[in-house]
Amino acid sequence: MNLTKREALHLFGEVELSAENMSHAEIYVFPPTLHLDALRLASNTDGLLNLGAQNFYPAMSGAFTGEISINHLLDLRVNTVLVGHSERRVLFYEDDFFVKKKVDAAIQNKMIVFFCCGEPEEVRNQNKQNDFIFEQLQNSLLHLSEEQMSNVIIAYEPVWAIGTGKTASKEQANEMHVFIRSMLKNTYGESLANQVSILYGGSCNTSNAADLFAMSDIDGGLIGGASLKAEDFISIINAAK
Helix, strand or coil, X not given: CCCCHHHHHHHHHHHHHHHCCCCCCCEEECCCHHHHHXXXXXXXXXXXXXXXXXXCECCCCCCCCCCCEHHHHHHCCCCEEEECCHHHHHHCCCCHXXXXXXXXXXXHCCXXXXXXXXXXXXXXHCCCHHHHHHHHHHHHCCCCCHHHHCCEEEEECCHHHCCCCCCCCHHHHHHXXXXXXXXXXXXXXXXXXXXXXXXXXXXXXXXXXXHHHCCCCCCXXXXXXXXXXXXXXXXXXXXXX
16 A cells, blocks of 8 residues: 555656566566556556556455455456455455455456465464465465466465564575475476466565575565665566576
8 A cells, every 4th residue: 555646657667667678577566456547558568567456356246335346457457466465364354265265256257366375473483384374275275276276376475574674584485485386286286386486475675585586496576665666676676587
């Protein structure tokens, strides 16, 4: 919930200027929903910057005052959504079963799903993070078919490392990515598991991006606060080379 429309357009334009030199990466931007149409109309990159929605309600229409429907997003030509973000889970009480409804609604409408998962600090302190992530994926995602999973990108975001000043070490992050990929292998086989991108989303910034992206199973980042400054965001994208 950052940036006015004018500020968002300025930031988007700055990133666009560098986009042609960043063809090594797939870049998705998730602005506030109110800015989606303005950014789409302003875009000059011919798909180098992809737009996605931060949130939606899992219905095409109906008596859900104040919500954004999938139909609204498709009408804006937006076909990518975040699902299961830690802030939606923690602040707005979205449990695994509601997250599953959102996954199913998005997949049924041929949308690309960025599925977020991650453990809180108390779970990490008890060394039960694998069990926690296992449940999140089992309850909300791994019921999809192999074909449907090809439209999913997974983002691991340890809740204890978001906005706290803490960050997972590159080894801790990669260890969880390896575990998530092993779950995909057990469910869908090695080929699909290796195709699914798994991103790291716990305070990834200019100082740690290169080290994180160099790890064996970290395919990119889900960038939060560091994406609000064009110079920092571009630096992080370039770290993926």
